[in-house]
Amino acid sequence: MKKQITTTNPYTGEVIDKYDYHTSEEISNILTRSDSTFKIWSQTEISDRTKLLQNLANLLEENKEEYARLMANEMGKPITQGIAEIEKCALLCDFYIANADNFLADQIIKTEANESFISYDPLGTILSIMPWNYPFWQVFRFAVPTLTAGNVGLLKHASNSTGTAITIEKLLLDAGYPKGCFQTLLINHKDLEAVIENDIVKAVTLTGSEKAGKSIASIAGNSLKKTVLELGGNNACVILDDADLDKYLDTMVSARMQNNGQSCIAAKRFIVTQKIYDTFLEQFTQKIKALKYGDPLNQETYMSVMAREDLAEELEKQVSQSLQKGAKLHFGNNREKAKYQPTIITNVTPGMPVFDEETFGPVAAVVKAKDYKEAMQLATNSRFGLGTMIFTNNIDNIYDHISQIPDGALFINEMVKSDPRLPFGGTKASGYGRELSKEGILEFVNTKTVYINK
Structure with a gap:
């Protein structure tokens, strides 16, 4: 046979x-x-x-x-x-x-x-x-x-x-x-x-x-x-004090949750400076909670199941290990077979799976940074090098630091995405x-x- x-x-x-x-x-x-x-x-x-x-x-x-x-x-x-x-x-x-x-x-x-x-x-x-x-x-x-x-x-x-x-x-x-x-x-x-x-x-x-x-x-x-x-990648989404949340919050949500979170270029680590941290977390959570889950054939569905149950199990394991290391569950983390609830994890630090590894599913790891310098240090603290996104109104400051991002792509006030007109690929792992x-x-x-x- x-x-x-x-x-x-x-x-x-x-x-x-x-x-x-x-x-x-x-x-x-x-x-x-x-x-x-x-x-x-x-x-x-x-x-x-x-x-x-x-x-x-x-x-x-x-x-x-x-x-x-x-x-x-x-x-x-x-x-x-x-x-x-x-x-x-x-x-x-x-x-x-x-x-x-x-x-x-x-x-x-x-x-x-x-x-x-x-x-x-x-x-x-x-x-x-x-x-x-x-x-x-x-x-x-x-x-x-x-x-x-x-x-x-x-x-x-x-x-x-x-x-x-x-x-x-x-x-x-x-x-x-x-x-x-x-x-x-x-x-x-x-x-x-x-x-x-x-x-x-x-x-x-x-x-x-x-x-x-x-x-x-x-x-x-x-x-x-x-x-x-x-x-793979574990792209950083850096949100600085002067980021325009009213204008770009939906983009940040899509950067993590589109395609049920199963994207190599998704925003997997949200690195947020402390002055805007509480505001971002509150508004981001409200947006995540409002995402419509359901049958993927339904035109109104934004989130559905992951592609296979074993993938959801692996994601659940990464979250569990991170929580054991001191991360905090802010929202979500319920799994039923291949269905994985959109999840937000806070108090995330290097050394945890949700910081170090690629989380291929709807889990957002939120990291608090003291200032711009620490945010960039955390963003580049990765074995991966697919892409970084930064949200800020101070574009001139970013121009001076483009070379400090060792990834294949840097997107400012936009989610990392592939475009036929632009080369796509990564560095490092x-x-x-x-x-x-x-x-x-x-x-x-x-x-x-x-x-x-x-």
Whole structure:
């Protein structure tokens, strides 16, 4: 009997579907098809590739409610947030339609040669290993620039998003991409390791945990294959004395609680200076209490279940250990299977799991800082380096200290978020490499020097 992947609705507990794992023969055929397709696809004009992006954007818009329902069923994403995710994927297509030709154009460099330039050539088959929390967006921000650069893609999606993975492959075929240009692999870890080591695969990108990143980087590195890793984070949200709470409090709440708190770039540590601390905590708590919980398919739902019960159990453990170390429960911390009540923890200090680790769910750790200097010291006291957000009216002061933030992103008076126009990625334990923007489309190309004397 073939081994299967079973997807389950985390809100209802009902089984959605079962999928057979690919056999060794099927995996071999997928790899061979990928390699043969690359030989043709890589020679396709960039203008022809971007025409397919327009088809893709149109299909995303036409089917966004269907895709949002799929995400709601597979991982509990509130449907309005799912629709927004699909719309963002369409905007990503639009961005590369407008910019891919310029990004990939040969760059003329004047030297002693008659002609010298930089050529950006695709590498071949690129393997992506993607998570469940933004099951369309994470895949698209890999696939759109990577395929547009002339590569072909393989997708190993999270098992609980298998239906989404298959849907995305069909979506690209419906948009006109050649068969073999983008394929889903239904495989276990052992088969994944063999795929990475296969000569057909030229590079690997992963969005996931630090543990997964180390494992994949080790396997790929042993075969001298490039990796891009977008790993975890415990982003600081610094709220200074002069922060405009009336204007930005809703942004701060969204920064922690959107997507049921399951985001690598969420605000996980709220570092608040003492003069504004009590006011912030009172108003923040009122906002959290007012968030509407319910069925992810309900248009009015803002918070729903976490994607799996084991994830909620792990979050509960991190909170419990922090409370044992002296943190105080301010609000929430009730769990029922995969449902985890939005939670606020105060009296948080370094050394507690909710300060040191990534808390992947609706838990806000609130830290009191004496002043700006201590707030910044606490914000940068992290193994991770994905992003920091600062709320203040004194923008001039921040300009002078931008270099002191060692993260991949710094957002002022806004939550950290990914934007097709800007590079996205982290430092330290949050990984390396960049997605999106010009930097993202050039991650998986051969930057080739061409030098001609006549």
